[in-house]
Amino acid sequence: MKKLLHSCVALALFSAMIVAGCGEEKKDMSMKMNNPHNIRGVISYKRSFGDLNDVQLATAKKIGIRPMESRESAAEMEGRLVEIAPCELYGMDSLTHSIPFLIPQASALLDTIGANFLDSLENKGLNPNRVIVTSVTRTKDDVKRLRRTNMNASLKSCHFYGTTFDISWKRFEKVEDPGGRPMQDVSADTLKLVLSEVLRDLRKADRCYVKYELRQGCFHITAR
Numbered sequence: 001m002k003k004l005l006h007s008c009v010a011l012a013l014f015s016a017m018i019v020a021g022c023g024e025e026k027k028d029m030s031m032k033m034n035n036p037h038n039i040r041g042v043i044s045y046k047r048s049f050g051d052l053n054d055v056q057l058a059t060a061k062k063i064g065i066r067p068m069e070s071r072e073s074a075a076e077m078e079g080r081l082v083e084i085a086p087c088e089l090y091g092m093d094s095l096t097h098s099i100p101f102l103i104p105q106a107s108a109l110l111d112t113i114g115a116n117f118l119d120s121l122e123n124k125g126l127n128p129n130r131v132i133v134t135s136v137t138r139t140k141d142d143v144k145r146l147r148r149t150n151m152n153a154s155l156k157s158c159h160f161y162g163t164t165f166d167i168s169w170k171r172f173e174k175v176e177d178p179g180g181r182p183m184q185d186v187s188a189d190t191l192k193l194v195l196s197e198v199l200r201d202l203r204k205a206d207r208c209y210v211k212y213e214l215r216q217g218c219f220h221i222t223a224r
Contacts, residue, residue: 035125036186041193042200049199049219051209056158056222059209063223064103064161068139071099081162082107084136089114091173092133097146101137103162106223109208110165113221116198118175121191127183128175129191134218135159135166158222166218169195195219 042048065080074081081101086092089111092100102110110133117131138146138159158164169192177183199210199219211220 036190037125039124039190039193040197042196045196045212046214048196049203049210049212051203051211051222053156053158053211056164056209056211056220057156059224060158060161060163060222063105064163067160068137070139070141073139074099074101077101077162081137084110084133087114089118089130090133090167091130093135093168095136097142098136098138098159099142101162102165103223106163106165109202109221109223112207113167113198113202116202117195120194120198121186124194126186126190126194129172129186130175131195132168132171132173133165134168134216137162137164158220164220164222166213166216166220167195168218169212170217 065077068074068077080103082104084092084100084102084107090113114131118128121128136159138157140160143155143157143160170188172186172188172191174183174185199208199221202208203210206224208224209222213220
């Protein structure tokens, strides 16, 4: 009888340890994404991402499409442009002055940026967020309309060639937990630092040119 009692007590203690262990594991997992680490960013956004329009434009003309007069003429570029849309890798603003098309090389670059950003956030212990695309390919009609409210819109824009897109550094799209678990918000400043590391590495690998746009609140990116 005593042996049976001792066995029951031991079993109860063992079960309690397992439950406690599971509880600690769940607690550790829930806290994992709330302890960011190894976030450095770049020394200077302006110096790190100073690829001027002339540099980006030369490459855009070399690998891109011919500028389109209107949105209707985009149909003539079938096979040379691919349509992009919000997905698991990136979000997208409502495009009032551009159309969601890029050359395949630029579309692949955008996918890589989105994937690398999500991977980097996970590796640094941060909750997932998607980058937001704010501008893509523009027709000449788009630029004419844009210049009515923004005189900085260039008639020598890289956006004409399907090679170039803008990604916001002010806003990001939080990825909600599919299980409904509350997700801790990550500040835009922290996300900007992580994004800058991703873009720096791709730029060093000669995948793209990047210009830091202060007033527009975006990174202006052209595929190489």
